[in-house]
Amino acid sequence: MNPLSLTSLIPLMHEPIDDSSFQQWLSQEDVVLFLQKDGDDENIIVYAGLPHVFIHAILIPRFDVTTEEIDKLREWNFGVSRGWSLVSSGDTTRIEHPLALKGIPLIESGEQIVFLRSFEGVRQKSSYVELNQKIAQVLGLHQLEDRDAWCNLDEHGDIDEIVKNYSLKHLDIDGGTVVTMRRSELVNYATAGGYVILRMFDFARFRIGAFSGHGEQRTIRPIGVSETIFGDLTLCGTAESFSRGVQLLDFDPQQSSILSDNYERDRGTKQYATFIANDFRHQRVAELSCDPEQLSNYFTASPHPFEMSPAFFRPEVLSKYKADPEKYTIAHGSISCRGAWYLQRFASNDAGQVHSYLYYLGNLPYKEQLHWQQFNEPPKAGLSSSVIATDFKGEFSQEYDPLPEIKEKLRAINRRRVGWWQLQDDSLPNRVHYPNTDSRNEWASEIMNFDQLLVEGLNEKWLRKKAEELGRNPDSQWRSLKLLEECLCGLGFEEDHAREIMSPWREVHNLRSKAKGHASSDEGQKNESAARKQHGSLSNHFRHLCQSCEESLQIIVSAIEPKV
Numbered sequence: 081m082n083p084l085s086l087t088s089l090i091p092l093m094h095e096p097i098d099d100s101s102f103q104q105w106l107s108q109e110d111v112v113l114f115l116q117k118d119g120d121d122e123n124i125i126v127y128a129g130l131p132h133v134f135i136h137a138i139l140i141p142r143f144d145v146t147t148e149e150i151d152k153l154r155e156w157n158f159g160v161s162r163g164w165s166l167v168s169s170g171d172t173t174r175i176e177h178p179l180a181l182k183g184i185p186l187i188e189s190g191e192q193i194v195f196l197r198s199f200e201g202v203r204q205k206s207s208y209v210e211l212n213q214k215i216a217q218v219l220g221l222h223q224l225e226d227r228d229a230w231c232n233l234d235e236h237g238d239i240d241e242i243v244k245n246y247s248l249k250h251l252d253i254d255g256g257t258v259v260t261m262r263r264s265e266l267v268n269y270a271t272a273g274g275y276v277i278l279r280m281f282d283f284a285r286f287r288i289g290a291f292s293g294h295g296e297q298r299t300i301r302p303i304g305v306s307e308t309i310f311g312d313l314t315l316c317g318t319a320e321s322f323s324r325g326v327q328l329l330d331f332d333p334q335q336s337s338i339l340s341d342n343y344e345r346d347r348g349t350k351q352y353a354t355f356i357a358n359d360f361r362h363q364r365v366a367e368l369s370c371d372p373e374q375l376s377n378y379f380t381a382s383p384h385p386f387e388m389s390p391a392f393f394r395p396e397v398l399s400k401y402k403a404d405p406e407k408y409t410i411a412h413g414s415i416s417c418r419g420a421w422y423l424q425r426f427a428s429n430d431a432g433q434v435h436s437y438l439y440y441l442g443n444l445p446y447k448e449q450l451h452w453q454q455f456n457e458p459p460k461a462g463l464s465s466s467v468i469a470t471d472f473k474g475e476f477s478q479e480y481d482p483l484p485e486i487k488e489k490l491r492a493i494n495r496r497r498v499g500w501w502q503l504q505d506d507s508l509p510n511r512v513h514y515p516n517t518d519s520r521n522e523w524a525s526e527i528m529n530f531d532q533l534l535v536e537g538l539n540e541k542w543l544r545k546k547a548e549e550l551g552r553n554p555d556s557q558w559r560s561l562k563l564l565e566e567c568l569c570g571l572g573f574e575e576d577h578a579r580e581i582m583s584p585w586r587e588v589h590n591l592r593s594k595a596k597g598h599a600s601s602d603e604g605q606k607n608e609s610a611a612r613k614q615h616g617s618l619s620n621h622f623r624h625l626c627q628s629c630e631e632s633l634q635i636i637v638s639a640i641e642p643k644v
Contacts, residue, residue, distance in 0.1 A: 088114060088117065089128075089258070092110065092111070092114060092132065092283065093130050093131050093133055103318060105285060106318070108285065108303065108323050109304070111281070111283050111304070112303060112304035112305075112309055116306065121263065123261065124263050124266060126259050127196075127259040128256070128257070131288070135279055135281050136159070136280050137193055137278065137280075138187065138191065138277075139193065139278070140187060140190035140275060141190065141275060143276075149186065150310050153186060153187070154310055154311065154325060154326055157324075160194070161192055163178055163195045179191075187278070191212060191273070191275070192212060193211070194209050194210065195211075195212070197209075209259055211230050211243050216230055218272075219232070227239070227244075228245045229241040229242070229244045233418050233420050234420065235445045236445060236447060237407055237408075237417035237418035237419070238407075242265050243260070243261045243262070244259070245257065245259050267331045271331055277329035278326055279326065279329065280326050281326070283322065284320075284322040285320065285321045285322065287319070303323050308327055308330075309325060309327045310325050310328075311324055311325015311326065351446040352369050352446070354367050354368060354370070355367065355368060355441065356391065356458050358392075359386075361384075361386045366385075368438060371442060375389070375439060385438070387437065388437045388438075388439060390437055390438075391456060392433045392434070392457060392459045393433060393452060394455040395428070395434055395517045398410070398434060398513075401415055405507065409507075410513055411510045413425055413426055413427055417448075421445055423440055425471065426440075427464065427467045428514075428516070429462065430464060431459075431461035432619070433459065436452075482627035482630045483513075483514060486534075486626055489633055489634070490533065490534070490537065494537075496641075498640070498641060500542050501537045501538055502537055504536055508532060509533060512526065512529045514623060514626075515622050518618055520618065523608070523622060524591075527591045527622070530622075530629075531591075531592040534588060534629060535561065535585060535588060535589045538563075543566075547567050547570055550567060550569075552569060554566050561582055561585055564582060565581075567640065568582070571639045583632075584628035585632060587625060587628075588629060594607055
């Protein structure tokens, strides 16, 4: 429920101070308007328990709306069930449906949306709301307690609150609870199940603190004019009014997205960006759409560009994905976003540009296409030989790439459960990448990620014990890198050779603290300057560092695990 809905709900709860406004409030003319507006809102109230206000929605089978059926539904006079229950009768025990034995056939055949449950053993659970698990599972919703909501992921991979529980204790009222549900998801579930939404409403209005019981002078009249709201307003003199009724919310089946094919639906609504790309079918560089209807493959006679036409981007295009590894996974030249979308292929050329193909870009959500579009530029170099081999010739690339090599070796070591090294987090290998830009901050961040993967995986306790078993006498202050060096010495390596083997590991670890921890210091600038001077760029330095560590790792594994 958005703040506007809260603003609309608050006047329904507060009795006015002056007499003229109070009499207008008793007439409850605002009730029907609120129910109609909320029924069309993006988020619909499925439960509200507040001062002066009670709303409870359930699902009932679609039916022919007749006066007789409506009159039966208006007899609804029960609250929110706590859920399924065990009922004993004589020697028989049965499981009872939450809406059973209510005396109204349509309601007894329905489904409750939320339950009010309690557990006196835990203060925080003395009273809480629970979503119908059938609804949660069908719609793929998951409860996130810190959000007090049941959520899924939207098309951009962001957490989307579908059913939201609001505790209104912070407002200037006596507290209460409101639960809303995204209208589109409610439409999907109701339509697929053959349901309509039935909401019972009960509004009682009087001056709190001055109420002394229902008066004898009563006037009963319909609550208002509406084709979907059926109820009565009872006025008790000039001091009190109360209304009770039901509201039907039926939906056009065409509103349900799950009843139409996703592809066909998207074809009518999805937008596609244009990119400067290498249209090698027509031997030109041009601005091309990534709409699959405007592309073709090699086997089709068509005037359209090939779907594998590459578009090129400044390397900063990847910074967004590297900065949020919990949301995005970069692996094997692909990017995935929490299952929401997947970019099947990207790579870099010799000019440092990132490229992908129009077909894959067209599979991204439009908002994501626009992100790539802002970094789009004409090609400064062609595709790399390894990309041509893998993407166009269907061959395995023979080009040595140290970072994937060391990642795979570390994964293999972890699978062997060798004791001396263990992967600390399964996501770490996918967090380490070559720097795509010449930014010192990106370089320092990747060194930190590399150190977390490589060095933090060393088991200091195991290495100390192993060094002692090999006849070494390690100092109690020595840490994992020095202890691994001592193990190499104990395995027969000369001390200078062992120190040389461990040198790239130490460089990674030292640069982590100096480059990332002191990025703006003189020492950090000196490290950056030295890396550029020796290797030409920070990216080249990082690649060289990966290669040195990968070569060192081979020697260490052969020494510690000679049978591997």
